[in-house]
Amino acid sequence: xxxxxxxxxxxxxxxxxxxxxxxxxxxxxxxxxxxxxxxxxxxxxxxxxxxxxxxxxxxxxxxxxxxxxxxxxxxxxxxxxxxxxxxxxxxxxxxxxxxxxxxxxxxxxxxxxxxxxxxxxxxxxxxxxxxxxxxxxxxxxxxxxxxxxxxxxxxxxxxxxxxxxxxxxxxxxxxxxxxxxxxxxxxxxxxxxxxxxxxxxxxxxxxxxxxxxxxxxxxxxxxxxxxxxxxxxxxxxxxxxxxxxxxxxxxxxxxxxxxxxxxxxxxxxxxxxxxxxxxxxxxxxxxxxxxxxxxxxxxxxxxxxxxxxxxxxxxxxxxxxxxxxxxxxxxxxxxxxxxxxxxxxxxxxxxxxxxxxxxxxxxxxxxxxxxxxx
Numbered sequence: 001x002x003x004x005x006x007x008x009x010x011x012x013x014x015x016x017x018x019x020x021x022x023x024x025x026x027x028x029x030x031x032x033x034x035x036x037x038x039x040x041x042x043x044x045x046x047x048x049x050x051x052x053x054x055x056x057x058x059x060x061x062x063x064x065x066x067x068x069x070x071x072x073x074x075x076x077x078x079x080x081x082x083x084x085x086x087x088x089x090x091x092x093x094x095x096x097x098x099x100x101x102x103x104x105x106x107x108x109x110x111x112x113x114x115x116x117x118x119x120x121x122x123x124x125x126x127x128x129x130x131x132x133x134x135x136x137x138x139x140x141x142x143x144x145x146x147x148x149x150x151x152x153x154x155x156x157x158x159x160x161x162x163x164x165x166x167x168x169x170x171x172x173x174x175x176x177x178x179x180x181x182x183x184x185x186x187x188x189x190x191x192x193x194x195x196x197x198x199x200x201x202x203x204x205x206x207x208x209x210x211x212x213x214x215x216x217x218x219x220x221x222x223x224x225x226x227x228x229x230x231x232x233x234x235x236x237x238x239x240x241x242x243x244x245x246x247x248x249x250x251x252x253x254x255x256x257x258x259x260x261x262x263x264x265x266x267x268x269x270x271x272x273x274x275x276x277x278x279x280x281x282x283x284x285x286x287x288x289x290x291x292x293x294x295x296x297x298x299x300x301x302x303x304x305x306x307x308x309x310x311x312x313x314x315x316x317x318x319x320x321x322x323x324x325x326x327x328x329x330x331x332x333x334x335x336x337x338x339x340x341x342x343x344x345x346x347x348x349x350x351x352x353x354x355x356x357x358x359x360x361x362x363x364x365x366x367x368x369x370x371x372x373x374x
Contacts, residue, residue, distance in 0.1 A: 047077060048369065049067070049069050049077055049079060049366060049369065049370075050077070050079045052362070052365065052366060052369065053065070053067050053079045053081055053362065053366075054081055056358075056362045056365075057081045057082055060357065060358055061251070062081070062082060062352055062354045062357045063083055063086050063242045063251050063352070063353055063354040063357075064080075064081065064082030064083045064084055064086075064092040064239055064352065064353050064354065065080075065081050065082060065092065065350060065351060065352040065353075065354070065357060065359075065362075066078065066079070066080050066081075066092060066093075066094055066096055066098070066276040066350075066351050066352075067079045067080075067081075067276065067348070067349065067350050067351075067362065067366070068276040068277050068279075068280045068347075068348070068349045069346075069347075069348050069366055069370055070280050070284060070346065070347040070348075071345075071346055071370055072344055072345035072346060074284075076277065076280065078094035078276065078277060079094070080092040080093055080094045080096070083239075084096060084239040084240065084353070085239065085240040085253075085255070086240070086242070086251070086253065087240075087253060087255070092239065092353075094275075094276070094277070095228075095275055095277075096238075096239050096275065097228060097236070097237070097238060097273045097274055097275045097278075098238065098239065098273060098274070098275075098276075098334050098336060098351040098352070098353060099232065099238065099241070099263055099272075099273050099329075099331045099332070099333070099334040099336075100270075100272050100273065100274050100279060100329050100331075100334075100336045100351065101266070101270045101328075101329020101330050101331035101334060101335070101336055102196065102269065102270045102327055102328065102329040102330070102331075103270075103272070103279060103327045103328070103329045103336055103337075103338055104199075104266070104268065104269065104270045104271060104272040104329070105196075105199055105268075105269065105270070105313050105327060106282075106283070106286070106300075106313045106314060106326075106327055106338075107218060107222055107229075107272060107282070107313075108144075108199055108202060108203070108206075108214070108268040108269075108313060109144050109300055109312045109313020110222055110286060110291055110292055110296075110300070110313065111206065111214070111217055111218055111221055111222050112140065112144060112202065112205075112206065113292045113296040113299060113300065113312070114221045114222065114291065114292050114296070115206070115209065115210075115217070115221070116296070117292065117293060117296060120209055120210070121140065121205070121209050122140070123139065123140050123141030123144065123299070123312075124139055124140075124141060125139060125140050125205075126139060126140075127139060127140050127142075127143055127148075127201055127202075127205050129205075129208075130204060130205040130207075130208030130209060131176075131201050131204045131205060131208070133176075133177065133180060134180070134201060135184065135188065137187075137188045138150070138188045138201075139188070139189075140202065140205055141312065142188050142189055143195075143198040143199065143201050143202050143205075144198070144199075144202060144312045144313060145192065145307050145310060145311060145312050146192050146194050146195050146198060146307075146310050147188070147189055147190075147191065147192050147193075147306055147307065148184075148188050148189075148195065148198050148201075149184035149185050149186045149187060149188045149190070149193075150176075150179055150184065150185070150195045150197050150198045150201070151179040151182050151183075151185055151195065151197060152179070152193070152194060152195045152196055153175055153179070153196060153197060175197055175200060176197055176200050176201055176204075179195075179197045189306070190306060191306045192306050192307055192308050192309070192310065194309075194310070196266070196269040197269075198269075199267075199268050199269035199270075200267060200268065200269050202268055203267050203268035203269070206268070214267070214268055215230070222282075222291055223282070224281065224282075224285070227274075227278050227281070227282070228274055228275040228277070228278040229272055229273070229274040229275075229278050229279075229282070230272065230273060230274075231264060231267070231271050231272060231273075232260055232263050232264045232271060232273045233260070233264065234260050234261070236260065236273055238273060238353070240253055240254070240255045240333075241253075241254040241255075241259060241332060241333020241334055241353055241355065242254065242333055242354045242355060243332070243333055243355045243356070244354075244355065244356040247356055251354055251356070254332070254333045259332050259333060262332060263331055263332055266331060270331050274351075275351075276349040276350075276351045277349075279336075279338055279349045279351070280338075280347050280348075280349045283326070283338055283340050283347050283349075284340070284347055287325075287340060287342050299311070299312050300312045300313050300314045301314055301316070301325060303316055313327075314326065314327065315327050315328075317339065317364065319339065319341070319364045319367050319368060320367075320368050320371070322341055322343060322344070324339045324340060324341045324342070324364075324367060325339070325340050325342065326338040326339040326340055326363070328359065328360055330355065331355075332355065333353060333354075333355050334351070334352065334353055334354075334355060335351075335352045335354065335355055335356065335357040335358075335359045336349075336350065336351045336352065336359055337349070337350045337359035337362070337363040338350075338363065339363045339364060339367050341367055341370075341371055344370070344371040346367060346370040346371055348363045348364075348366045348367050348370065349363070350362050350363045350366075
């Protein structure tokens with residue numbers, strides 16, 4: 001069971017490795033729309049965005065979601081649909097927070113680049129300086145860009161069996177050590193293969209350099225004061241998580257399972273929780289040069305070979321005629337997507353408490369609507 005726990009520590013945060021085929025003004029206006037599925041009463045959609053979100057929820061029987069669309073002027077629309085908890089028929093609220101899974105990797109990469117700007121470290125550093133059991137050839141930059149050769153967790157290992165059995169086993173397995181025991185997938189720097197395990201190594205590098213938890217540095221360097229973003233703990237209030245045994249299977253409530261400690265274990269790879277508005281604000285701050293320099297942002301969006309789908313913390317997606325940036329997240333009971341069109345200045349965030357929700361599909365359709373191409 002300890003091996004299972006090692007694999008599950010980054011469960012489904014790693015699933016966000018599947019890429020889809022193929023400066024906001026604080027005074028900006030905000031429109032909030034709440035719609036929900038029967039049997040809750042519905043509020044008539046106030047925009048084409050809200051209509052799109054409501055149709056998506058109904059088509060896929062999504063338990064609940066919060067969607068934020070920010071246009072080029074910084075005007076934000078927050079749309080809540082469905083249920084915070086389906087059993088109690090508690091409606092989702094626009095301010096609800098969610099596990100954002102591997103969207104966390106964008107925050108982690110920005111933090112490392114902020115530290116690099118202050119010459120606390122370099123992406124060319126061997127990560128073994130802080131994580132001695134890593135091969136010396138693996139650099140910090142390779143860990144951040146998924147080109148280190150580190151294996152990922154076996155994300156299929158036993159999760160649904162654990163849910164069906166009514167519990168998630170606890171343990172103290174080390175997924176990084178487990179990955180190293182199985183050897184590298186390829187020579188560091190020779191190609192790219194998604195690895196959440198690599199970001200657990202990055203977390204150790206950050207903490208080794210600073211001598212304190214990486215989340216402390218995140219609050220100091222990256223997050224706005226009062227940002228609705230944190231590493232999950234036992235007191236964190238979230239919508240009830242739901243999972244499915246298949247895309248057409250009914251959603252199963254995980255309310256009775258101790259998922260918080262498990263989700264927290266994803267750390268710098270996928271352990272943050274945030275509201276949709278907070279994620280949108282972070283992404284817009286990032287691209288507006290308010291978090292790191294333009295030169296550092298260029299590193300995050302550099303897709304020079306062997307990088308293909310991922311730069312440093314950011315993934316690239318072809319949506320319509322435009323290339324947009326973002327990430328998706330998949331962690332226990334939650335699914336998420338963020339897309340930012342840097343040319344049009346449009347941002348979309350989709351967060352759901354339904355682990356099977358097709359959040360990429362909705363985020364990309366809303367980007368196309370927002371830039372006026374569909």
